[in-house]
Amino acid sequence: MGLQTPTDADIIRSSERDPEGFGEIFDRHFVAIYRYLRPRVGPDLAEDLASGALVVAFRRRASYDLRREDARPWLLGIAVNLLREHGRAERRRLLAYARVPQDQGAYAGFEAADDRLDADAARRDLARALARLKPAHREVLLLVAWEGLTYEQIGEALGIPVGTVRSRLARARQIIRELLGRSGQSFVAGYELEGEGNG
């Protein structure tokens, strides 16, 4: 190790004796996990889930594969598991973007700047399309688009084979393209979508 910056794996290993040192993992990854969750569940739940993921990660650190230098895929996988229990909250949030007109206000306080959305038509369509995807498809798509993870990393994060990552990604992209191509006519009222199953 020497004077080199310790890897995530180094920190996780030494956090066995030095729990406080795990704070470095927070500093490296919290904002990224928050940013991954924030558009989907809002700032408060994103904060709770990202924090929760780091706590769960700390408790499970003994099972971390120390050959992986970068812990982010592992942490995102934990966050995604926590997010699953909030599937409805996510759909509600995405559909809310789909129907919020541009000049709608934002909840004040910490969120004042945070929640202000540039809700142009393209974004509304995209939010609506995302809400329509099956959660498993959506996850793979967003881990590629927002986190830039490799197929292998996504496989590790979600506990699925690489082949499944590929097929889900292809399917998700195709569905998004179709939905965006048809937007404007087929999805007049975001409200109607809320009644549908989660796919």
Next chain:
Amino acid sequence: MDEIDLLRKFQEGFPDPDPVRVARARLAVMENIVTPGPFRAQVPRARRRWAIATALATVGAALALALPAILPNEAPGGPQTAAARVLDHAALVAALQPTEPAPQPGQYVYTRSRSSGTMLWIPGHGHDNFFTTMPTTREAWIGPDGSGRIVTVEGHPTFPMPGDRAAWKASGMSLFRGQRTDETFKPGELHYLDLANLPTDPVELGTLIENRKIEGGPPGDWETFAIIGDLLRETYTPPELRSALYQVVADLPGVELVGDVKDPIGRDGVAVAYTHAGARAELIFDPDTSQLLAEQEVMVDPAAYGVDIASEPANTGVAYALPGKIIYSSVYLASGVVDSTTTSWPT
């Protein structure tokens, strides 16, 4: 532009978390790491404190709120000894209450409460800011194994001042109403405070709390006051323990007696308080049973709290940020040990 680029742009439209949010999250995570236990995101106190912090905060003041300075305590004197007297009486009353059996595995501590906080909305686009008061009803079932259920229902927002309603109308915003959440939790997911085996000797109990052996947290009398609130809220507290807790509060420097009050739904109570970071946190209990009836926060010093009164229109709910106004309240409506997460406790 393909859909991956579109998605990236979509995400980029959301700002990074502000430093207050990150600092707060780090504190919560590290507290959990250093003091093992179920993750506490669902515990009402943490939420409540943060909700208060966000409630009246104007943007620039947020940092001051989330990282409150330690204010000097009130000089000890008459009010404090009066508070101690009342609390000692409450301790005696508590000790005389009948003991309800502690919850067994498969049972739950049930609490129904209603809270109400005043929030500032910033519509932007040239519209005036306005305040609403948002009531939320909460039912919590928490089992000894940390499993349970939490149901919250948002009530209709009300407007503290006519100017608030007018500003809301002008903004064209729709406020969420009646939103209901219903979450169930597997064992270990909720923080169950096991108080059945704590010492009931006030000195011994006080030492454990002050050394943060029962709940973690930073040192200081304000924190001790807050922890005692935690131990009384949504928990099973046997009478002798409640009695000891009141005695610990009685000995805490800086605790003042507010005296006889009506709680937010008109019940007679006695309030003791601790002033911290511009607001006075009050515990209101029933003098006849020593049960916690309600809690509220009363504005003392808007500047210390982080509210810039001058920047808000005078005819809106900024009046609620004036000294003496109740800025948050939580009323305990029913509590008891029940056999399932679908059983409520009669009021």
